[in-house]
Amino acid sequence: MFLGPGSHRVQGNTLILLVLRTGMQWRALKATGVCGPSSAYRRFREWLEAGVFWEFWRQGLLMYEALGGIDWEWLAVDGAQGKAPLGGEKTGPNPTDRGKKGSKRSVLCDGRGVPIGLVVGGANTKGHKLLRQTLESIPVPRPGSTSQQPQGLCLDAGYDYDEVRRVAEDFGLTLHVRPRDYRTREMERSAHKKARRWVVERAHSWHNRFRRILVRWEKREDTWLAMLHLACGVIAWFHRVLPE
Structure with missing residues (x-):
C-alpha cells in the first residue's frame, strides 16, 4: 500500500510528495533533516518497480x-x-x-x-x-x-x-x-x-x-x-x- 503504518513509510510518502509538489532536486532533501536523498530516491525506485504509483x-x-x-x-x-x-x-x-x-x-x-x-x-x-x-x-x-x-x-x-x-x-x-x-x-x-x-x-x-x-x-x-x-x-x- 502507498499509505501505510510505520515512520519510514510516512517519511517516504511525505518526501516524495514534497519533490513532486515543489520540483526540488532529490539532493536538496538533505536540508530537511528527515531522510537522506539516497534513501528517499531508493524508496521511490522500489515503489516504482512495485507499481505503487x-x-x-x-x-x-x-x-x-x-x-x-x-x-x-x-x-x-x-x-x-x-x-x-x-x-x-x-x-x-x-x-x-x-x-x-x-x-x-x-x-x-x-x-x-x-x-x-x-x-x-x-x-x-x-x-x-x-x-x-x-x-x-x-x-x-x-x-x-x-x-x-x-x-x-x-x-x-x-x-x-x-x-x-x-x-x-x-x-x-x-x-x-x-x-x-x-x-x-x-x-x-x-x-x-x-x-x-x-x-x-x-x-x-x-x-x-x-x-x-x-x-x-x-x-x-x-x-x-x-x-x-x-x-x-x-x-x-x-x-x-x-x-x-
Missing part, C-alpha cells in the same frame, strides 16, 4: 467512480509540451521552444477533467500519433459505448486526421473534432453548442501545479511516468472528496 492512481479512480462516477459521456484528449533540460528517454526537439529538448504528455480526461489516461512522448511527436496509446492506458475498466449511452471524444483541430477517425471507431467513440476550416468553425460557434473540450486544459493546469512536472528533470521514462501517475492519483483522490 500506477496502483495509487487506479485506486483513486475506482474510488472516484464509486462515489461520484467517472463521466464517460464526454471524454477529451490533448497534449502538453514541457521543457526537459537533461534530455533522456521519450524527449525530442520542442518546436515551440526553439528546438530545445522537451517532452510531451498526452492526457485523456473525463467530463470533469480528471485524468483517466496518460502516455508520454518526445515534444516533437504529433498528438494524434499518441491517441491510440492514450486510450489504451486507462487503468480502470471502460464501459462500452451504446446507442443509448454514447461516449464522445472531444479533440482540437490538430487531431483532424483519418487515422484519428479510425482509432475512434476502433474504440467505439463518437468523435467531435474542431475542424480546421475557418468558416466551418464559425458555423459551429453559431450553433450554440456547449463547450466540452476545455476540461482537458484544466487537467493540464492541475498537472502543472506540481512543479516537478512543469519541468521534466527525469532522464528515464519510467521515473517520469511514476511522477505523472502520482500526480494523476493525487488529482483523482482529491476530486473524490470535492466532486464538482
Whole structure:
C-alpha cells in the first residue's frame, strides 16, 4: 500500500510528495533533516518497480467512480509540451521552444477533467500519433459505448486526421473534432453548442501545479511516468472528496 503504518513509510510518502509538489532536486532533501536523498530516491525506485504509483492512481479512480462516477459521456484528449533540460528517454526537439529538448504528455480526461489516461512522448511527436496509446492506458475498466449511452471524444483541430477517425471507431467513440476550416468553425460557434473540450486544459493546469512536472528533470521514462501517475492519483483522490 502507498499509505501505510510505520515512520519510514510516512517519511517516504511525505518526501516524495514534497519533490513532486515543489520540483526540488532529490539532493536538496538533505536540508530537511528527515531522510537522506539516497534513501528517499531508493524508496521511490522500489515503489516504482512495485507499481505503487500506477496502483495509487487506479485506486483513486475506482474510488472516484464509486462515489461520484467517472463521466464517460464526454471524454477529451490533448497534449502538453514541457521543457526537459537533461534530455533522456521519450524527449525530442520542442518546436515551440526553439528546438530545445522537451517532452510531451498526452492526457485523456473525463467530463470533469480528471485524468483517466496518460502516455508520454518526445515534444516533437504529433498528438494524434499518441491517441491510440492514450486510450489504451486507462487503468480502470471502460464501459462500452451504446446507442443509448454514447461516449464522445472531444479533440482540437490538430487531431483532424483519418487515422484519428479510425482509432475512434476502433474504440467505439463518437468523435467531435474542431475542424480546421475557418468558416466551418464559425458555423459551429453559431450553433450554440456547449463547450466540452476545455476540461482537458484544466487537467493540464492541475498537472502543472506540481512543479516537478512543469519541468521534466527525469532522464528515464519510467521515473517520469511514476511522477505523472502520482500526480494523476493525487488529482483523482482529491476530486473524490470535492466532486464538482
